[in-house]
Amino acid sequence: MNFDLSDEQQVLGGLAQQIFGDLSTIERITELQTRDGFDATLWSELAKAGLLGLCVAEEHGGLAMHMVELSLVLEQQGRYIAQVPLWSSSIAAMTVAEFASQELQNQVLPGVCAGTTILSTALANFGANDSMNPSVEAIDVIETKEGGIRLIGSKPAVPYAQHAHYVVVSAKRANGSIVLALVDTDARGVTITPVEGSDRQPQANMEIDVVVPTSHVISGLTSDGREALRWMHEHSLVALCAIQLGVAQGSIAITAEHVKTRHQFGKPLSAQQAVAVRAADAYITTEAMRVTTLNAAWQLAEGFDARQDVLVAMYWATEGGHSVVLAGQHLHGGVGADISYPVHRFFLWGIQISTQLGGASQHLARLGKLIASK
Amino acid sequence: MSMQIGDSPADAVFRDQARSFLSQHASPRSEVVANWHDDLGGHVEACKKWQHILYDNGWAGISWPEQFGGRGGTSLQASIFAEEQSKFDVATGSFAVSLGMVGPTLMAHGTPQQHAEFLSPMLRGDHVWCQLFSEPNAGSDLANIGTRAVLDGDTWVVNGQKVWTSFGQFSDYGILLARTEPESPKHKGITYFILDMKSVGVEVRPLVQITGVAHFNEVFLSDVRIPAVNVLGGVNNGWAVANTTLTSERAFIGGGGSSWTVEALVATAQKLGRTQDPIVRQKLAAAYARAQTIVYLGYRLRTASSLGLMPGPEMFIMKLAYARHWEQTMDTAMEVLGADAMLWGDNVIDSGEWQHHLLSQFAIRLGGGTNEIQQNIIGERGLGLPREPSVDRNLPWRELVKG
Numbered sequence: 001m002n003f004d005l006s007d008e009q010q011v012l013g014g015l016a017q018q019i020f021g022d023l024s025t026i027e028r029i030t031e032l033q034t035r036d037g038f039d040a041t042l043w044s045e046l047a048k049a050g051l052l053g054l055c056v057a058e059e060h061g062g063l064a065m066h067m068v069e070l071s072l073v074l075e076q077q078g079r080y081i082a083q084v085p086l087w088s089s090s091i092a093a094m095t096v097a098e099f100a101s102q103e104l105q106n107q108v109l110p111g112v113c114a115g116t117t118i119l120s121t122a123l124a125n126f127g128a129n130d131s132m133n134p135s136v137e138a139i140d141v142i143e144t145k146e147g148g149i150r151l152i153g154s155k156p157a158v159p160y161a162q163h164a165h166y167v168v169v170s171a172k173r174a175n176g177s178i179v180l181a182l183v184d185t186d187a188r189g190v191t192i193t194p195v196e197g198s199d200r201q202p203q204a205n206m207e208i209d210v211v212v213p214t215s216h217v218i219s220g221l222t223s224d225g226r227e228a229l230r231w232m233h234e235h236s237l238v239a240l241c242a243i244q245l246g247v248a249q250g251s252i253a254i255t256a257e258h259v260k261t262r263h264q265f266g267k268p269l270s271a272q273q274a275v276a277v278r279a280a281d282a283y284i285t286t287e288a289m290r291v292t293t294l295n296a297a298w299q300l301a302e303g304f305d306a307r308q309d310v311l312v313a314m315y316w317a318t319e320g321g322h323s324v325v326l327a328g329q330h331l332h333g334g335v336g337a338d339i340s341y342p343v344h345r346f347f348l349w350g351i352q353i354s355t356q357l358g359g360a361s362q363h364l365a366r367l368g369k370l371i372a373s374k
Numbered sequence: 375m376s377m378q379i380g381d382s383p384a385d386a387v388f389r390d391q392a393r394s395f396l397s398q399h400a401s402p403r404s405e406v407v408a409n410w411h412d413d414l415g416g417h418v419e420a421c422k423k424w425q426h427i428l429y430d431n432g433w434a435g436i437s438w439p440e441q442f443g444g445r446g447g448t449s450l451q452a453s454i455f456a457e458e459q460s461k462f463d464v465a466t467g468s469f470a471v472s473l474g475m476v477g478p479t480l481m482a483h484g485t486p487q488q489h490a491e492f493l494s495p496m497l498r499g500d501h502v503w504c505q506l507f508s509e510p511n512a513g514s515d516l517a518n519i520g521t522r523a524v525l526d527g528d529t530w531v532v533n534g535q536k537v538w539t540s541f542g543q544f545s546d547y548g549i550l551l552a553r554t555e556p557e558s559p560k561h562k563g564i565t566y567f568i569l570d571m572k573s574v575g576v577e578v579r580p581l582v583q584i585t586g587v588a589h590f591n592e593v594f595l596s597d598v599r600i601p602a603v604n605v606l607g608g609v610n611n612g613w614a615v616a617n618t619t620l621t622s623e624r625a626f627i628g629g630g631g632s633s634w635t636v637e638a639l640v641a642t643a644q645k646l647g648r649t650q651d652p653i654v655r656q657k658l659a660a661a662y663a664r665a666q667t668i669v670y671l672g673y674r675l676r677t678a679s680s681l682g683l684m685p686g687p688e689m690f691i692m693k694l695a696y697a698r699h700w701e702q703t704m705d706t707a708m709e710v711l712g713a714d715a716m717l718w719g720d721n722v723i724d725s726g727e728w729q730h731h732l733l734s735q736f737a738i739r740l741g742g743g744t745n746e747i748q749q750n751i752i753g754e755r756g757l758g759l760p761r762e763p764s765v766d767r768n769l770p771w772r773e774l775v776k777g
Contacts, residue, residue: 001385001450001680002378003673009377068377256757270759277746280753284691287756291670292663298379312663361656364663368655371662372640 003294005072012069016076019045024082026342032083036194037202038163039083046084047115055094060105061113066301067235071242071293078246081345083201085118085160087239092119092168095232096182099219104182108166120164122155122206123236123357131170131233131357138171138179141211148211149179149221161185161204162194168218169208170229178229179220181212199352234310237357238300241293241317244353248286248321251328251346255279258332275331282327285320292316311367317353319360325350379673381454388451392458399427400462414587418502418544420465425499435473435497442481442493449679453672468541472496472503475622476549483607483615492547492568504545506536506569506593507616514747517560517613518774521595523552523567525602530567532598542578542591545571549619553771555610560771564612568604575599585733621689623742634731636661636703642724643710657706664699668692687756694748697739704732
């Protein structure tokens with residue numbers, strides 16, 4: 001039993017904290033809001049530090065690490081609300097590495113590690129937003145010699161799609177089987193429409209009517225790609241948990257500072273028990289998020305069946321994360337309403353993650369089926 | 375050392391040994407524990423019998439040093455054993471104070487003579503111990519105790535009243551906090567005593583609780599004489615010694631040793647055909663998610679303790695998380711039981727255990743520092759919020775306004 005980080009993992013977390021802390025300053029984030037929000041400078045620094053290929057094999061230029069290490073880096077990103085497509089690009093790259101052909105890996109992954117190729121994932125769907133039930137339709141092309149799979153449909157709120165070179169798109173055949181394909185965003189038949197998201201980060205809706213060549217089908221070409229989709233979905237959820245953990249910590253840190261230094265009735269706000277207790281509860285929730293996220297990341301990295309672990313972590317990240325950023329916003333009083341003060345950024349990203357790939361009740365419903373159905 | 379959630383190969387060997395010992399001497403527990411609340415005296419006897427078996431077979435005091443009669447193992451092994459033991463139908467509750475709280479305190483603060491006199495019989499299960507800390511006017515503000523001890527030659531003479539004393543009516547010894555220097559500020563003038571409960575002037579009155587059991591007692595102390603050699607950790611040093619005890623208590627309460635599990639509630643829900651209801655399922659899922667959090671917090675604590683580190687705020691969080699989990703899950707249990715939830719006693723489903731646990735929640739929420747006290751501590755230690763301004767820290771206790 002050793003449920004703590006190794007020395008190497010602590011060093012990695014420290015490195016990430018330094019990079020995000022130095023570059024993703026409040027001034028920088030404010031400045032990015034005047035453009036579309038993507039921090040390209042930070043992105044190239046992350047590439048130089050090797051953090052864009054963290055979980056990619058060394059042969060492609062990566063560091064060959066696993067989900068725990070990625071979580072530590074994402075946590076620091078959340079802590080500094082840094083505006084880069086790290087989770088979506090990393091999970092897409094890991095999915096390619098896990099399931100795609102060697103040729104496709106050779107074609108895509110070196111650029112990902114170098115920071116010149118940006119990937120994204122299109123997991124969310126219009127309607128019930130059930131990642132395991134994609135709204136894009138997949139049709140096998142049999143009339144041409146080259147073959148391929150035609151994808152028709154649309155995907156909402158694809159993270160940083162307007163900056164991505166490829167997007168991993170999930171789709172469903174009429175017979176219910178799943179296809180995961182790497183879609184070139186420059187391809188004819190792909191329309192990217194930027195939308196404004198609640199977290200103020202770049203995202204775009206995708207309209208897709210495109211034939212994906214067989215070489216770009218990651219999983220499900222001749223069989224059902226459901227397990228690959230489940231793999232990508234679970235890793236994506238834990239990535240979001242890790243960011244949310246950082247977001248919650250960032251919110252609490254700035255809030256603790258505020259209630260210690262802001263005086264009313266001749267004493268700090270934190271001297272009021274009602275204030276101190278609410279802050280303490282936010283801290284407790286954050287620790288619950290930390291242990292459940294770390295556990296889920298470890299279970300995934302070890303290749304264990306982590307379905308329940310992921311849902312437990314996601315329940316805390318959605319329900320718990322939401323309550324933490326809400327407490328942070330609330331305890332700032334009127335100060336929090338001023339957008340030149342940064343606390344609202346934690347709130348905005350926190351509530352976005354709380355619904356991004358399904359809300360708390362959706363995760364609980366899944367978990368309930370797993371543990372109690374008979 | 376890299377992360378390893380779950381047993382290392384060496385841990386797994388130890389777990390197998392523990393399981394094999396347990397299955398030779400006890401029967402596996404059914405889904406819901408046998409209820410013992412009607413016969414507390416019988417429960418105490420069962421605890422003694424089981425502790426003797428542990429002692430005779432070298433499984434008592436797993437993490438206690440060999441010099442004190444323990445197994446000399448690690449705290450991790452102690453947790454593994456407790457985890458396995460909880461799957462068997464054995465009684466351990468009445469030694470929670472002695473083995474979980476007094477033992478560690480005695481080892482840390484006791485004299486060689488005290489070690490020799492008390493630790494072995496404690497480990498063997500010969501003696502039941504109780505805690506004489508809280509008073510009618512000193513609960514959360516424990517340092518405000520008013521029970522007085524005055525030195526008379528080489529004997530202390532004690533007068534006062536204690537309350538919420540678990541197993542007091544069955545106890546051979548008690549750990550007692552009494553005020554020995556009223557002129558000092560409240561934290562400074564307290565002494566920690568070992569009290570022979572058979573002493574003249576000790577009167578124990580059981581308190582029947584909402585559960586129908588008299589687990590707690592009031593203890594009245596009238597001119598009780600305690601030999602000066604039974605001071606633990608030095609005269610007027612009682613607050614520091616008491617903190618060792620309270621730390622152990624929180625770790626014990628938060629550490630589970632739980633008499634119920636979410637799995638057992640799920641089984642009951644399935645038995646009653648309630649798991650078709652998605653709302654019930656979601657509540658069971660939330661209970662499962664909370665239980666997992668407590669498991670992982672426990673893993674963090676075990677890791678810290680196996681590395682010889684002081685546990686962080688996890689300990690306070692765990693105690694609080696456990697109390698809230700208990701409260702919320704028993705609400706869910708009542709929903710699962712439906713109309714049966716209105717019934718009480720041995721003849722209802724699962725022998726009335728869920729109703730009993732519903733009513734027992736207050737002991738968990740209030741004991742070892744209330745939920746609100748834990749929240750205050752978490753604010754101070756986890757977030758660095760300033761301590762609440764306290765007007766009475768430096769005044770002589772004698773001058774304080776008493777409740």
